[in-house]
Amino acid sequence: MSSIKSISDGLKLDDDQVAWIQPWLSKFGAWVYSGRIEKRQSSIIAEFMATVERRDYPEREMCNDDDGMLIAKVVDKIYHIDRIAFTLLLLRYAFGSSDRAIARYYHHIVKPRQMIRRNRTVEYRKPSMSTCRREIEDIISSAEYLIYPHLKDAFKKREKEWKSKNNSKNVLTSLSQ
Numbered sequence: 001m002s003s004i005k006s007i008s009d010g011l012k013l014d015d016d017q018v019a020w021i022q023p024w025l026s027k028f029g030a031w032v033y034s035g036r037i038e039k040r041q042s043s044i045i046a047e048f049m050a051t052v053e054r055r056d057y058p059e060r061e062m063c064n065d066d067d068g069m070l071i072a073k074v075v076d077k078i079y080h081i082d083r084i085a086f087t088l089l090l091l092r093y094a095f096g097s098s099d100r101a102i103a104r105y106y107h108h109i110v111k112p113r114q115m116i117r118r119n120r121t122v123e124y125r126k127p128s129m130s131t132c133r134r135e136i137e138d139i140i141s142s143a144e145y146l147i148y149p150h151l152k153d154a155f156k157k158r159e160k161e162w163k164s165k166n167n168s169k170n171v172l173t174s175l176s177q
Contacts, residue, residue, distance in 0.1 A: 011145040021148050024071060029093030030060035031068040060096075070158060074150045078143050084109070085143040088136055102140075103133040 013021065063071065079086040084106075091097040091105065112126045127135070 011142040013141070013145055013148055017148055018144070021144055021151065024063070024067075024151065025089070025093045025144070025147075027061055027063035028068055028071040028075070029090070029096070030062040031065075032072075032090070032094045033060075033096075034062060066158075070154050071151060074147055074154055077150065078146060081146070082139075082143070085139050088140050089143050092140060099133060099136065102136050103129055106136050107132040 062068075075086070075089065078089060088102055088106065091102050092099075097105075107127070107129055110127060110132065112124055114122055114124050115127065115131075117123055
């Protein structure tokens, strides 16, 4: 085993976290794909959606508009960090693209770079499709890792605000009686 680790080795969610975030991102992707997101609401995602061709999919479960806007604010942060990661997330969750299709896209856009071959020689070349598949898996899981705490906090904050709003209504109605 090599003692050298990939940069993203530590950026993995545990199974419970993955089970929580992936359904939310899938619902968000269906919501984005449905066209319910408008340019005035989230220009980054709407701008990307305008550049790609829509395909027909069977009806997917969508989040409501409030959840969609909340998730969009969090996912927009990825756009400012890494546009490729943002694009790969949308390909997976909004368009439902397979890992192989995403790897094909990534292979098309990736530029040649220095790579270490099996015989330990350094060569300047474009990564293979299998390397691209491994890299997109790392990129997407790293993006999910970055999104998770912010999304969890956003949902908690909204829940807290909703509870305090309802409690203040209850206090006002109890005073009027």
